[in-house]
Amino acid sequence: MAEPTPSPTPKIIKNDPWYGSYAARAETMRASEIRALFAVASRPEVVSLAGGMPYLDYMPFKEIAELIDKMMVEKGDIAWQYGLAQGDPHLREDVLQIMRLENITDVQPDDVVITNGSQNALDLITRIMCDPGDVVLAEAPNYVGALGVFQSFQVDVVNVLLDKDGLIPESFEEAVIEQRKLGKKVKFLYTVPNFHNPAGVTMSVERRPKILQIAQKYHVLIIEDNPYGLLGFDGQTYPALRSMDDENVVYLSSFSKIIAPGMRIAWMVAPPGIRQKLVLANEASVLCPPNMSQFTITTYLDNFDWRQQINQYRGMYRDRCNAMDAALREYLPYCTWNKPKGGFYIWLKIPQGLDSRAMLPRAVTAKVAYVAGTGFYMNGEGRDHMRLSFCYPTPERIHEGIRRLSTVIDNELETTQLFGTSGVPDADPRDAEHPGPQVQ
């Protein structure tokens, strides 16, 4: 694998002449000290269990290259031209077969909107639904990228509880009732039902209709964010919420984890009124998604056995998850975690008294990186957890990474027993999520 450039360390900007001129929504944006740490964490000698990047080395890039070559000769003039704001019709047709794998069978290409990654889909849906001060219900812990979007639109994020079977329906219902009592507008529930990032859990099949019933009863929209649904380790899939309700669910999925993120292509399915606004918002945001990326994806889907490739990914991630689980049992048996059935992440609870955020610089010094649990909450919770990604490093590296982590935690335990907890200045661990291409 070629050597990518690590993230540059941000300089602290002194005497910004535009200080005081920014929008309110920009004031909470802060460059993070942790970014500097991640420039270090991306050095080859560090085992990074921090990133959410898929492992792409098994992709048949030579064959892919030839097909892109052919595509460019045949229709380079369109691949390089502006496209439709809603996305390429061919790609909108192609995603239908992918969604069928999770029981979504009633969608037409016109219901689909192609976006610049699911990140931009989250941006668009928040943009059209939420005024400042509106409430979004979301699982806690929660995907950092979604928290970043909600924050940038000045939305109040209210936590809904998760357990090993995913989002707890009663917690959802209580939150709606309570927020309404407070006079708040609850704009939607944001959920990642399958192989949750970061919690690793999956919403049980029994809970799904219950959650939909609550949404219907209280007329609350559900945003179903599903980038990992096809990455169940045993090839299992779960019926999408969207497959049981076409009125109250906006469904999001992405090519980032099942194929590759470098095209920045994802899609969403929404009821007609919402979909129409999403298309206009997409146009205001980016004019249209890149044809070059969309044509690359359709070329890939039309010519490769992508089902087989996803199967291969599943097997690879299963092996890595097993490696991490085994290493955790070996080195950190006094920590607790749910072994996930798919996806990319283990959500590790560390011994009481330890602080995952405070510990991070020491971990990086010991040549292992993770994301501190605090990054997945709005309110500073999460110091007792960390997210460990098994998607990118090989099983051997994972084993070594967990070994190194155990030395840090052991040390930390000793120090805490001697001196009590130590802390570092607050920083925003969101920046740890996608710190750019990392050497692992």
Next chain:
Amino acid sequence: MAEPTPSPTPKIIKNDPWYGSYAARAETMRASEIRALFAVASRPEVVSLAGGMPYLDYMPFKEIAELIDKMMVEKGDIAWQYGLAQGDPHLREDVLQIMRLENITDVQPDDVVITNGSQNALDLITRIMCDPGDVVLAEAPNYVGALGVFQSFQVDVVNVLLDKDGLIPESFEEAVIEQRKLGKKVKFLYTVPNFHNPAGVTMSVERRPKILQIAQKYHVLIIEDNPYGLLGFDGQTYPALRSMDDENVVYLSSFSKIIAPGMRIAWMVAPPGIRQKLVLANEASVLCPPNMSQFTITTYLDNFDWRQQINQYRGMYRDRCNAMDAALREYLPYCTWNKPKGGFYIWLKIPQGLDSRAMLPRAVTAKVAYVAGTGFYMNGEGRDHMRLSFCYPTPERIHEGIRRLSTVIDNELETTQLFGTSGVPDADPRDAEHPGPQVQ
């Protein structure tokens, strides 16, 4: 050229169950009746003088395809991976040489942020600078895509006047003073100094320092949007505002018009404090720009004589502008226009009493399309103008298009003289700007 699919006609959504649940900013978004018209306008028999799409048929797609092939074999694993939120470092280096052509010589790669087209750059800068009700000063008429962004962030757009030498400095100063008197926060001046879309004019070199002085005097930021600067018909360029002031100018440029828009890659240069927020906003909006697109652009820049290719574009657009100018003299001598010295557009003033918006359906029936002037104003002005694009059709088609347009205008004049002005229901001509790939 292959046959692209025309934009689908939007259906009117009845009984949207989410009606009343949207954000305030989404309420002004409306699907336009004119979109339906443009599905018709994109038929091959219609000469479209409406789109802002570059003409790409002369691109050496075979050679380009081979180079992309090579790039994918060598570094497909990075091209398909997540990248940095600020953009690929190699590309940030590459754009420096392009900016040097307009006297910008002091920029470092770290000052540059890569965005998903300049459209997203406009979105990001508005997002970090503007609260609802803040004022943005902008030339009138103005680029429709910018108006769409300003509207979606609920900004008040205040017009600054243009003449044949571009933005009028006195008008800028007066607007600042007046808005401040009204207690308004003026967040920036948005200007397209070179080969303005839609007005076709260029800010004179004498006016540039004057405009910067006003910005400095009143501490008003300038957004310099410059996608057409290298498309001067005689190879002439003008010193960028950014080349004379690195503190008060955010500079935007794009590959869309000088190379091709299908990658959706553009860049911006901003003072450090602003740039840092732009990177965070880019991350919240899209995580990162597509590596696939960025690597395609760097591959192109590194291997082709892009200066020569831009020269070829210049010559092509000059010929088309000449063809349009000649046809206008021949068929519509009683209209008025400034012949542009570069870019894509002629801004045509039609005879008094005519209404370019009302006339459009008749024009499309006569197999010629344009964008009505009203699309370039927030306030319904512009019925006396239309924008004619000469970028995409061949000179012969342009000649035929203007001939058809003259029959429509002649007819209209006759009817008006007989019956007075006629009107159609209001529609939002912004949708006409990038209606997707069009057969011309």
